[in-house]
Amino acid sequence: MPVVARRLMILGRVQGVFYRNWTMQTARDLGLAGWVRNRLDGSVEAVIEGSEDAVKRFMALAHEGPPAAQVARIKVTEQAVQDLTSFEKRSTG
Secondary structure: OOEEEEEEEEEEEOOOOOHHHHHHHHHHHOOOEEEEEEOOOOOEEEEEEEEHHHHHHHHHHHOOOOOOOEEEEEEEEEEOOOOOOOEEEOOOO
8 A cells, every 4th residue: 555644733722732642652553654743833733654544544533632632623735755664753843
Protein backbone atom coordinates (compact mmCIF):
# COMPACT_ATOMS: atom_id res chain seq x y z
CA MET A 1 0.00 0.00 0.00
CA PRO A 2 1.37 3.44 -0.87
CA VAL A 3 2.57 5.82 1.83
CA VAL A 4 0.73 9.13 2.22
CA ALA A 5 1.35 12.16 4.41
CA ARG A 6 -0.97 14.80 5.85
CA ARG A 7 -0.50 17.99 7.85
CA LEU A 8 -3.18 18.52 10.49
CA MET A 9 -3.99 21.77 12.26
CA ILE A 10 -6.14 20.80 15.24
CA LEU A 11 -8.24 23.63 16.64
CA GLY A 12 -10.23 23.89 19.84
CA ARG A 13 -9.30 23.13 23.44
CA VAL A 14 -6.26 21.05 22.56
CA GLN A 15 -3.41 22.49 24.64
CA GLY A 16 -2.97 21.59 28.29
CA VAL A 17 -5.08 18.43 27.85
CA PHE A 18 -2.32 15.95 26.83
CA TYR A 19 -3.25 16.14 23.15
CA ARG A 20 0.38 15.90 22.00
CA ASN A 21 1.05 12.83 24.16
CA TRP A 22 -2.18 11.24 22.94
CA THR A 23 -1.14 11.99 19.35
CA MET A 24 2.27 10.36 19.81
CA GLN A 25 0.82 7.21 21.38
CA THR A 26 -2.04 6.88 18.87
CA ALA A 27 0.23 7.46 15.88
CA ARG A 28 2.77 4.93 17.14
CA ASP A 29 0.00 2.38 17.82
CA LEU A 30 -1.13 2.78 14.19
CA GLY A 31 2.42 2.45 12.84
CA LEU A 32 2.60 6.07 11.69
CA ALA A 33 5.65 8.33 11.55
CA GLY A 34 5.76 12.11 11.88
CA TRP A 35 5.70 14.77 14.56
CA VAL A 36 3.40 16.91 16.70
CA ARG A 37 3.80 20.32 18.35
CA ASN A 38 1.83 23.07 20.06
CA ARG A 39 1.48 26.32 18.17
CA LEU A 40 1.55 29.79 19.66
CA ASP A 41 -2.05 30.40 18.52
CA GLY A 42 -3.34 27.61 20.82
CA SER A 43 -3.71 24.95 18.14
CA VAL A 44 -1.79 21.70 17.73
CA GLU A 45 0.01 20.90 14.48
CA ALA A 46 0.90 17.38 13.37
CA VAL A 47 2.42 15.73 10.34
CA ILE A 48 1.49 12.07 9.96
CA GLU A 49 2.88 9.66 7.43
CA GLY A 50 2.07 6.03 6.73
CA SER A 51 -0.40 3.78 4.95
CA GLU A 52 -3.55 5.46 3.69
CA ASP A 53 -5.73 3.29 5.94
CA ALA A 54 -3.71 4.15 9.06
CA VAL A 55 -3.70 7.86 8.21
CA LYS A 56 -7.49 7.83 7.71
CA ARG A 57 -7.96 5.97 11.01
CA PHE A 58 -5.76 8.49 12.84
CA MET A 59 -7.67 11.44 11.38
CA ALA A 60 -10.98 9.91 12.50
CA LEU A 61 -9.64 9.40 16.04
CA ALA A 62 -8.09 12.89 16.13
CA HIS A 63 -11.55 14.49 16.15
CA GLU A 64 -12.02 13.03 19.65
CA GLY A 65 -8.47 13.10 21.02
CA PRO A 66 -7.89 12.56 24.75
CA PRO A 67 -10.83 12.81 27.18
CA ALA A 68 -10.24 16.46 28.22
CA ALA A 69 -9.85 17.76 24.66
CA GLN A 70 -12.58 19.60 22.79
CA VAL A 71 -11.70 19.53 19.10
CA ALA A 72 -13.58 22.22 17.17
CA ARG A 73 -12.18 21.29 13.78
CA ILE A 74 -9.18 19.92 11.96
CA LYS A 75 -7.68 21.48 8.85
CA VAL A 76 -6.05 18.76 6.73
CA THR A 77 -3.66 19.37 3.86
CA GLU A 78 -1.73 16.91 1.73
CA GLN A 79 1.95 16.78 2.52
CA ALA A 80 4.90 15.46 0.53
CA VAL A 81 6.09 12.10 1.88
CA GLN A 82 9.42 12.56 3.67
CA ASP A 83 10.13 8.90 4.52
CA LEU A 84 10.02 9.63 8.26
CA THR A 85 10.91 6.68 10.48
CA SER A 86 9.59 7.65 13.94
CA PHE A 87 7.05 9.86 15.67
CA GLU A 88 8.29 12.70 17.85
CA LYS A 89 7.13 15.67 19.88
CA ARG A 90 8.60 18.99 18.72
CA SER A 91 8.99 22.34 20.42
CA THR A 92 6.23 24.93 20.20
CA GLY A 93 6.35 26.74 16.89
